[in-house]
Amino acid sequence: MPSSRYTVSDVMTHTAIAIGRDAPYKEIVALMDEWKVSALPVLEGEGRVIGVVSEADLLPKEEFRGVEPRPEEFPEAAKAGAVRAGELMSSPAVTVHADASLAEAARIMARRKVKRLPVVNGIGMLEGVVSRSDLLKVFLRNDEEIAAEIRRTVLGGSAALADLDVAVVEGVAILRGALPDRALVPLLARAVRAVEGVVDVRMDLDGQSS
Numbered sequence: 001m002p003s004s005r006y007t008v009s010d011v012m013t014h015t016a017i018a019i020g021r022d023a024p025y026k027e028i029v030a031l032m033d034e035w036k037v038s039a040l041p042v043l044e045g046e047g048r049v050i051g052v053v054s055e056a057d058l059l060p061k062e063e064f065r066g067v068e069p070r071p072e073e074f075p076e077a078a079k080a081g082a083v084r085a086g087e088l089m090s091s092p093a094v095t096v097h098a099d100a101s102l103a104e105a106a107r108i109m110a111r112r113k114v115k116r117l118p119v120v121n122g123i124g125m126l127e128g129v130v131s132r133s134d135l136l137k138v139f140l141r142n143d144e145e146i147a148a149e150i151r152r153t154v155l156g157g158s159a160a161l162a163d164l165d166v167a168v169v170e171g172v173a174i175l176r177g178a179l180p181d182r183a184l185v186p187l188l189a190r191a192v193r194a195v196e197g198v199v200d201v202r203m204d205l206d207g208q209s210s
Contacts, residue, residue: 005101006101006102006138006196007098007099007100007101007102008096008097008098008099008100008101008102008105008119008130009098009099009119009128010102011102011130011134011135011137011138012098012119012127012128012129012130012134013128013129013130013131013134014127014128015128016041016118016119016126016127016128016129017031017035017037017040018040018041018042018043018047018049018126019031019040019041019042019043019053019085020042020043020044020085021042021044021050021051021084021085021086021089022084022085022086023042023084023085024083024084024085025058025061025082025083025084025088028040028053028058028085028088029058032055037116037129037131038054038055038115038116039052039053039054039055039114039115039116040052040053040054040085041093041118041126041129042085042086042089042091042093043126046125047125047126048123048124048125048126049093049095049118049120049124049125049126050089050091050092050093051085051086051089051090051091051092051093052089052090052091052093052094052114052116052118053085053088053089053090054090054114054115054116056076057079057088057089057090058088060076060077060078060079060080061079061080061081061082063076063077063080064077064080093118094108094112094114094117095117095118095119095120095124096108096117096118096119096120096130097119097120097121097122098119098121098127098128102135102138102196105117105130105135106135109132109135115131115132116129116130116131116132117129117130117131138196138197139171139197139199140197141196141197143167143168143169143170143171144168145197146168146171146173146195146197146198147166147167147168147173149195150166150168150173150192150195150198151165151166153195154188154191154192154195160179160180160181160184161179161184161188163177163178163179164176164177164178164179164205165177166192168198170199171197171198171199171200172198172199172200172201172202173192173193173195173198173200173201173202174202174203174204175188175192175201175202175203175204175205176203176204176205177205177206178205178206179205179206182205185203185205188203189201189203
């Protein structure tokens with residue numbers, strides 16, 4: 001049972017705001033405010049990503065204002081005296097490739113506790129940026145579009161599923177009809193849930209709700 005093949009390239013912002021390693025602190029803050037972003041890639045040379053400056057990297061300057069920073073006790077205090085992107089950035093950058101799945105990008109964000117990922121090519125050159133809100137764009141797909149994809153990619157490829165149809169209401173896929181082989185239920189549910197934009201899956205097979 002095939003599934004959706006949405007990738008990062010389908011939802012990412014292709015025009016990314018970035019800075020060089022010599023960008024000063026106040027310029028970084030101003031760019032974040034102007035473009036309403038929480039992090040900026042730091043580039044070197046022709047556009048290779050060498051790090052990322054995030055709001056978390058900037059906050060120690062305020063956090064330790066008026067007190068003596070003690071890096072041995074608070075590692076983040078080392079950035080309180082930084083004034084350039086090269087000193088502030090987290091490096092190496094946590095990145096993702098344009099052909100990565102949305103699920104893979106979401107896992108990286110969750111595991112590394114970041115809100116945005118620079119999108120790079122095979123040699124580390126910046127191609128764009130993907131954010132948490134970008135990954136949620138698939139849930140803006142309309143119900144008819146989602147239902148049509150389920151019919152085409154999940155139900156349409158198997159004779160065993162020929163007597164099933166699907167309706168989608170507010171992202172919830174509701175499968176109805178006859179399914180002689182109930183062993184297919186978990187496989188069917190997993191395949192439908194893998195279609196981008198599906199919020200949940202419900203089944204009414206031969207009048208039996210599940």
